[in-house]
Amino acid sequence: MNRKKLKIVKIGGEILDSQHELEKALDFFAQLQGNKILIHGGGKEATRLSVKMGIEPQVIDGRRVTSDKDLEIVTMVYAGLINKRVVAYLQSFGCNSIGLAGVDGNSILSEKRKKINIDYGWVGDVVEVNSTLIKILLEQNITPVFSAITHDKKGNLLNTNADTVASEIAIAMSNEFDTELLLCFDKSGLMTDITDSKSIVSKINFNIYNQYIENGIIKDGMIPKLKNGFNALENNVNRVIIGDYHIIKKNCTVFTELFI
Amino acid sequence: MNRKKLKIVKIGGEILDSQHELEKALDFFAQLQGNKILIHGGGKEATRLSVKMGIEPQVIDGRRVTSDKDLEIVTMVYAGLINKRVVAYLQSFGCNSIGLAGVDGNSILSEKRKKINIDYGWVGDVVEVNSTLIKILLEQNITPVFSAITHDKKGNLLNTNADTVASEIAIAMSNEFDTELLLCFDKSGLMTDITDSKSIVSKINFNIYNQYIENGIIKDGMIPKLKNGFNALENNVNRVIIGDYHIIKKNCTVFTELFI
Numbered sequence: 001m002n003r004k005k006l007k008i009v010k011i012g013g014e015i016l017d018s019q020h021e022l023e024k025a026l027d028f029f030a031q032l033q034g035n036k037i038l039i040h041g042g043g044k045e046a047t048r049l050s051v052k053m054g055i056e057p058q059v060i061d062g063r064r065v066t067s068d069k070d071l072e073i074v075t076m077v078y079a080g081l082i083n084k085r086v087v088a089y090l091q092s093f094g095c096n097s098i099g100l101a102g103v104d105g106n107s108i109l110s111e112k113r114k115k116i117n118i119d120y121g122w123v124g125d126v127v128e129v130n131s132t133l134i135k136i137l138l139e140q141n142i143t144p145v146f147s148a149i150t151h152d153k154k155g156n157l158l159n160t161n162a163d164t165v166a167s168e169i170a171i172a173m174s175n176e177f178d179t180e181l182l183l184c185f186d187k188s189g190l191m192t193d194i195t196d197s198k199s200i201v202s203k204i205n206f207n208i209y210n211q212y213i214e215n216g217i218i219k220d221g222m223i224p225k226l227k228n229g230f231n232a233l234e235n236n237v238n239r240v241i242i243g244d245y246h247i248i249k250k251n252c253t254v255f256t257e258l259f260i
Numbered sequence: 261m262n263r264k265k266l267k268i269v270k271i272g273g274e275i276l277d278s279q280h281e282l283e284k285a286l287d288f289f290a291q292l293q294g295n296k297i298l299i300h301g302g303g304k305e306a307t308r309l310s311v312k313m314g315i316e317p318q319v320i321d322g323r324r325v326t327s328d329k330d331l332e333i334v335t336m337v338y339a340g341l342i343n344k345r346v347v348a349y350l351q352s353f354g355c356n357s358i359g360l361a362g363v364d365g366n367s368i369l370s371e372k373r374k375k376i377n378i379d380y381g382w383v384g385d386v387v388e389v390n391s392t393l394i395k396i397l398l399e400q401n402i403t404p405v406f407s408a409i410t411h412d413k414k415g416n417l418l419n420t421n422a423d424t425v426a427s428e429i430a431i432a433m434s435n436e437f438d439t440e441l442l443l444c445f446d447k448s449g450l451m452t453d454i455t456d457s458k459s460i461v462s463k464i465n466f467n468i469y470n471q472y473i474e475n476g477i478i479k480d481g482m483i484p485k486l487k488n489g490f491n492a493l494e495n496n497v498n499r500v501i502i503g504d505y506h507i508i509k510k511n512c513t514v515f516t517e518l519f520i
Contacts, residue, residue: 052313072341080340081332084409084417087363092415098365098393103347104358105402133358136400142365142393149344155352157344
């Protein structure tokens with residue numbers, strides 16, 4: 001059977017912090033032909049708002065916690081300001097899009113992370129992506145644009161990792177589509193030497209990923225980002241690419257592709 | 261031809277400022293059978309956020325202006341915090357709903373109000389309601405929940421009057437549905453004497469409305485609210501009712517009904 005293609009693009013915080021970069025990335029995205037979904041992260045806007053409101057970030061054992069006030073702020077900034085701003089740009093570029101949070105149409109159901117040693121507060125782990133609404137929108141040529149605010153169906157909104165949301169959406173959509181997951185961040189790909197722009201790893205498999213973690217080449221935020229990518233590949237996503245927002249363009253040649 | 265029925269319910273700021281009242285109103289709304297759409301206003305949350313951020317409301321000739329910063333705040337509060345909070349409640353009440361701003365799916369196109377004597381800033385007047393997306397959602401039993409943030413398709417979000425948005429949606433949907441517009445606010449209806457709860461006017465037509473304006477019985481925010489209601493009736497909306505949120509319940513008997 002000839003399955004339809006679908007690109008799932010995640011843009012990270014760094015792009016959102018520069019109006020120029022954001023417009024360029026969204027222009028590339030608007031020009032993408034065929035079925036596509038955008039997921040966006042947060043950027044520094046939430047931190048700026050917290051500072052203005054005098055809210056101190058809560059950190060327990062070095063890990064950030066989403067307090068009641070933090071949840072209000074990320075809901076306002078991610079699901080409100082950034083999500084609607086992105087959709088407004090896309091509409092102006094002729095891409096009919098719809099801004100969604102996971103609570104909308106019950107599209108991303110999650111559960112509050114259980115308190116074991118650390119209580120992360122209003123942080124959610126994805127339980128289920130309801131692809132029915134997403135498919136209906138794609139059939140109407142309306143592009144879904146997701147912020148990573150999900151819900152538990154008990155009336156609570158939950159702050160969720162945007163890479164995970166992108167990966168879980170890609171997995172859920174792979175039932176019907178040939179899926180390609182593009183995770184954009186501020187580098188052109190995975191680098192073995194952060195000071196050398198020529199050290200981009202063009203291909204990485206799960207074994208090398210684990211070796212690189214042991215060697216300290218892959219660390220911090222890159223670990224979960226790549227883990228989300230490998231998880232997608234293991235669950236029927238056809239292709240996973242990591243790089244800067246130029247990977248949205250068809251002719252981009254510099255990026256890191258994941259293999260299992 | 262037997263047309264389907266559709267209720268368009270607008271809840272105002274007063275309900276949004278009390279969690280108890282909001283939950284009750286949304287519980288009533290969730291229990292409504294058949295096709296329905298919710299539009300919500302803003303409440304005092306936006307003012308509270310402005311104060312916290314040290315943003316002074318801009319007032320020109322006694323009329324409030326939406327500055328760049330004000331637009332950011334109403335987008336965060338109306339399209340983000342309140343919209344997603346309302347949808348989260350509805351989901352928990354078993355009502356599958358989707359939170360939208362007018363920019364989403366290009367559902368409400370507006371134009372920036374022209375500067376004649378006063379420059380209102382980022383205020384939009386509705387040009388067109390695109391009912392295609394709304395109809396598709398209703399067919400899927402997904403209830404649209406609108407904040408009154410619209411767009412101009414040039415990349416700009418615009419702050420729009422929520423009563424007007426409700427009225428324009430009701431008008432647009434009247435092409436296919438038998439429509440009933442319920443405008444909820446903090447009173448049980450139009451009162452001839454604000455100090456006497458028994459002075460509710462059960463029926464009002466356009467002539468009496470104009471007389472009441474002349475006599476000073478109808479004034480301030482009630483003038484545009486009723487005007488939006490009469491405009492809806494003149495444009496094929498079948499029924500318009502004004503009252504407190506109990507009018508969402510089927511057996512409510514105290515309200516003001518508009519006639520032309």
